[in-house]
Amino acid sequence: MMSLFQILMLLLDLVWYVILAHVIMSWLISFQVLNLRQQFVAQIWYGLNRLLEPLYGPIRRVLPSMGGLDLAPLVVILGIIMLRIILVNNMALFY
Template identity: 60%
Template sequence: MQSFYEILMFVLNVAYFIMIIHIIMSWLISFQVINPYQPTIGQIWNGLNRLLEPIYAPIRRVLPNTPGIDLAPLVAFIILIALRIILTNNAAFFYS
């Protein structure tokens, strides 16, 4: 069971860093610091969107429509942090 806990934490940590990168890139694109039409930036941006859209889409269906602000990444990020805290606080369950 310890291996299962470590695998879950690894997956959550990878998702955490991918979401951080996506959030920072969205800010940089919004403030026109980077151009999403450059080939490399565009490929990274499209890849991140394809990875995270299955997570954001169900959250967007539940949240009210807020024009100009997408709250789905924030909600997903909070849920991810909560899952990490829950797993860490219940780690003893996996070690027994």
């Protein structure tokens, strides 16, 4: 059962890093450091968007419109932190 705990923590870490890469890449695109006309950059960007849209979509429908500011990644990261805390505090159930 401990391996189940480790797999869950690994998946949460993976989602954390994918969201972090998506946020950093969106900043770089906004400040025109990266250009979406480059095929490699566009493929990574659209791949990350398609991967994370199932997480962001329901949250974007609930959150009010903030203009150009997207708070969905922040809410998902807070959810990941909460899940990690819950898993660590209940780690004894995995033994």
